Amino acid sequence: MKNRLIGTSVPRKEAFDKVTGRARYVDDVSFPGMIYGTTVRSKVARGRLRGIALGPGIPWDEFVVVTAKDIPGINAIHLINDDQPCLADGVINHPEEPVVLLAHPDKHLLEKARQAVVLDIDELPAVHSIEDALAKTAVVWGEDNIFKRYTIEKGDIAEAFANADVILEGHYETGAQEQLYIENNGVIASYSEEAGVTIWGSLQCPYYIQKALIPLFGVGPERARVIQLETGGGFGGKEEYPSMIASHAALLAKKAGVPVKIIYDRAEDMAATTKRHPSRTVVRAAVMRDGTVVGLDIDFAIDGGAYSTLSQVVLSRGLIHAAGPYSCPNVHILGRAVATNSPPHGAFRGFGAPQSIFALERHLDEIGKYLGIAPDEIRRRNFVKPGQTLATGQVVRDDVDMNVLLDRALEAAGWGDKKARFAVENREEGSVKRGIGLATFLHGTGFTGSGEKFLASIVGVEATADGHVRVLAASTEIGQGTNTIFAQIAGDALGVDYDVIQVGQPDTAFVPNSGPTVASRTCTIVGKLVETAALGLRQTLLGSGLLEEPYSSEQFVKACSAYVARSGELRAYAEYKQPPYIKWDEDTFKGDAYGAYSWAVYVASVKVDTLTYEATVEDFVALQEVGKVIHPTLAAGQIEGGVAQGIGWALYENVVWKNGRMANDRMTDYIMPTSVDLPPIRALFAESPYSYGPSGAKGIGELPMDGPGPAIVNAILDAVGIGIPRIPATPEVVMEAYLANTSVTRVCRATEVARG
């Protein structure tokens, strides 16, 4: 099989429709008789619901009104623990809890009606921080506010701490982050007794929604159909939350007898839907004078919000990435996901890893500063090498040399020159100081451990009557290039032109379950299945006598349509088989956490104005080893876009909480980078093919979220000598640290261990 499409930048499959406005997103679609739905929310962080009253001034008889008692099946949004109700019934656990649903043909009247519903709620004490949740100032979930607790153990941590030269402790925090896709969440639902529920929507995971609708309505999968429409960005924000909106719209549609559309407005989307989990991490490192980290004791906690949703999975990914690409022989990591009374936090690009990586990569710079070892050097002394083990005991099989990646990234960033120049310039008068910082990290591809085995994803390819080949997968195009990449992979497997390949619309009635579009698994895991299925189809065709090698694209198309004319259909499927070497113990967190990792070195140059305390990124180098780059332009776009979001998380994007609710629920008050705020972002790639990915590809999409936070804050340390313990490093945060003259000993407690 020769690569002709893979490795080249073919135009996106949906390019023409997207630049001409023809692409149809959910709010661009309507159906005859369709009416609009809206959600009445609790507004109280925690309490007991006493009653619901429909206030005066509204022609209520024209409205469809749905409450918990209208749910035909189980009142839960099915995910892992099923603790989140679809509609609150008696208990309120966060201020955006859905309580009543309304539908009406007139959007303006609908809004008036929403405001006229009166909820009688007795307030109860609520919890609004990780510390309060752990201290149990009030118990708001289970017995101890803890959704999940995991630990990772490697070597002998007590011995390492007893024998180290220095012990350094640091506390680090990261804030919530709103995904802020430009297309708000939305769905259309229809219901009939024969067909059951049908959902059209903006979403990442059609089969998650189907699984949620089945118990809610008490129906079989054949009566819960989900169709993805063009989707205006997700970044994780359309992974689990669409199950909620789809459930609501479907309940309204059932009662109304006509299709119902629910489109969130921006404020509702920002306040009510999921965000990145806030985190706080305590890192204690046992270190030798030469900078070797001999022990790591990490306490990692994330705020899951009011219901458990995906928090345990986010926690596990955060935990596994907490010890980074280092060979530290003695590791203890405690991870806890806790409950608070804010809307549930959820999936967002990086999925827990950026939070724990921030803490470790910050801490390494603090250690280096204390010992007088440069940031690049301290990492070199600790990098894991092939054959050595990561924190879970996983032996590194990837052919990667972090030193080589580091050299290349430093060179590209002009590290040495800048260091020297900034050192001179920063001594001069003037309020602007400059610095350069880095982060080195890895990111696992696909689901953790045995996750892919349990999913057992399936992909199909089929020939159409006119001889095209259509890929059938539930993987969604959300801007990251799924359709384009699948067409490249299938095209090369079949040896045909790009235009011969079509990608079917994700629709649970027609595509097999190839798993959710998350965790950078689409290209590597699902892409590999596309390749295998395509090879199967090719085999069938060659065996049929209709096609002979070598063949041209035209001959292939002719053979395809001849086969379909003769036999009615031509399809091939492939199912995921776990690589034989993967061994993972879910209970002890030991073994092969991921089939493969992508590896990266990110370098940020920053200027800090010591009058305004404003930090700005001036240059950014993002180098990653990703196995094989399938589409250079798309890959660079993924990195640039992810780095932009990472810069936002590091410096600007500050969710202001008020009693568990996002107070700054507008784009003017929640600041994210625009075209003027971003530096040149240079995305560089190294390739070391992974044998279980299509043409050797590993994951890309989440990687760029991990590095910017620590690299930027480390650059601030370099510029002004201040260690910032938390992001976003807004001017207020920088000022506070600056005025407190935070030095390494404030961020880190250094204990010179007495040696006997």
Add this chain to the structure above:
Amino acid sequence: MVAPHVDVSNDEHAELLACRSLVTLRINGRETKLTIAPWTTLLDLLREHLDLTGTKKGCDNGQCGACTVLVDGTRINACLTLAVTKDGSEVTTIEGLSAGDQLHPVQKAFIERDAFQCGYCTPGQICSIVGLLREGRAKTTRDVRELMSGNICRCGAYANIVAAIEDVLTEASHTPDGEREP
């Protein structure tokens, strides 16, 4: 207890609903007369009354730029504009920039430079750029970035958007009439 916010009675509401205005616009070259509620934004008029759904709603509040269209050649946020205030104007939307398969140079440059990912900000970006080119103020990359900062792209396709704009600018400077007036 959460207090209700009802400020309009049933009758008043009915009266408000009955209130209608006539507006005449030339949209993508076609004269269009509509009777609408006076509070209808240009964005809702395009999307809901005319099914011109290429123009997107990202915030409905003037904060994202997804709804950018051209009114008499000038780029504006359609979500902040009451349609009745533009009576008699010429409106160009993303649908009006191409003619069948014949793309506007900015649209072509967007495909060549892969200046989008999810595509949701794209119609607004493209209309905004067409307006920007007409303004003739963007001389440097910095200007381009500054003058396009009202169009947010969360996918972060900025570098490619800027590259696409510069391609069109370069081309326009070579062929003086290479740029089509909308």
